[in-house]
Amino acid sequence: MTTVYERRGTAPCRAARRPRSPAGPLLAALWAGAAAVVALWWSDTGSVAGAAGWLTGAGRIAGLLCGYACAVLVGLMARVPLLERRVGSDRVARWHAMSGRYTVCLLVAHVVLVLAGYAAQDHRSLVAETLTVVLDYPEMLKATAGTMVLLAVGVTSVRAVRRRTGYEFWYYVHLLTYAAVFLAFGHQLALGDDLAGEPVATAAWYALYVGTAALVLWFRVLVPVRLNLRHRLRVESVQPEAPGVYSVVVRGRRLDRLDVRAGQFFRWRFLGARLGWTSTPYSLSAPPRGDLLRITVKALGGHSAAVALLRPGTRVWAEGPYGSLTADRQSAPKALLVAAGVGITPLRALFETLPGEVTLLYRAHGAEDLALGGELEAIGRWRGARVLYALNDEHGRRPPLTAASLRAAVPDLPGHDVYVCGPHGFARDVYEALRAAGVPDRRIHHESFEL
8 A cells, every 4th residue: 555645734623413314213113114004904804714814814914015015115216315315325225125125025925825815715726716806806907017017127126137137227127116006006995905994094005105106206306307407407528537437527507506515426317418318326526616516437337438428518417416425424533535446436525525634545456547546645735634545566466455454554443434435345345344443333434336
């Protein structure tokens, strides 16, 4: 590791009490909702007798929980600022992925158990009973279509499948979740024994779904429309930073009214450049300056590679800001920023603005891959901060980032807040090394932008 520094004093740290994350209360509320759904079935169910009764009863429980999970699944896609900024976009995304797995499993259980129970009750084959339910029961054709769509979304979200499909394909298939939930909603009220004839339960079910739809409409449609009509973003320039890495400067109107902080990101669409069909997250690589924003992008796929070809004047559609990798997480007067590859982008913005004594550790293959390196050294000299590089040696071997090497570079490491940004494997290894070095979990801050 190479150290580049010039002491000129330290930026003051104004200790601020971090706002408490709503993650715990929110998870408790979600599980309480699931318990209420089970209680609804319990209060509406008498004695259960025979195999058909047990199968049907289990299917009803699975169906109620699946309907509830569908609302939670869509609500977590709504990009509510309280969650995106206070809980963290990556954490909300993990919750969404987990609730998606629960939803698909409950859906399969509901379909199989109910059909098996009906078939046992009517003394018919499973195939014959399935045809009768799908073709003759009210709202079941739409529900069947919704089921197939939701299963397709689940299959394309499996990691092995996701790796073999393009982001654009995955993104648009994923959006079909809305259609699947809409198609399946009617049969929940028409055939749900626990909701039919129960006005209070029916009203609560409507409130759950209407409230979720309102969140999606407001935060995913109306708020972005307002942002883009107000700020009128366009590409100002595109600048090379390193091999395959480009910075895009975006100009807009009245950006001083945009509530954005260093470390956050937007979801970007570049209109009229064959990039408008996909919303892709890129972090700001510098604090907003006047009427300018800047992102720095590495060519890792078709979309990011095409960013280098953007022309000045290209219209931009942005959604955000999102993310909680900001100074709000800081609890100590000292901070260590650890970046790898293009993960330097949000940390470069934090390096300039984070109060207190700051050290930056930048992992890259070689000196030619140090995107924004000149800026980092200039900021280091300006604020009297250290910039450390972890580069491969002449044989291509990576320097180890272990607990020992980190403590050697930063002797009082346990007293630091540590911000980490980079590929998932890198972030995991750094986290384990930091914990082994004695850094408390509450002081390790990370957001993964992998989709």
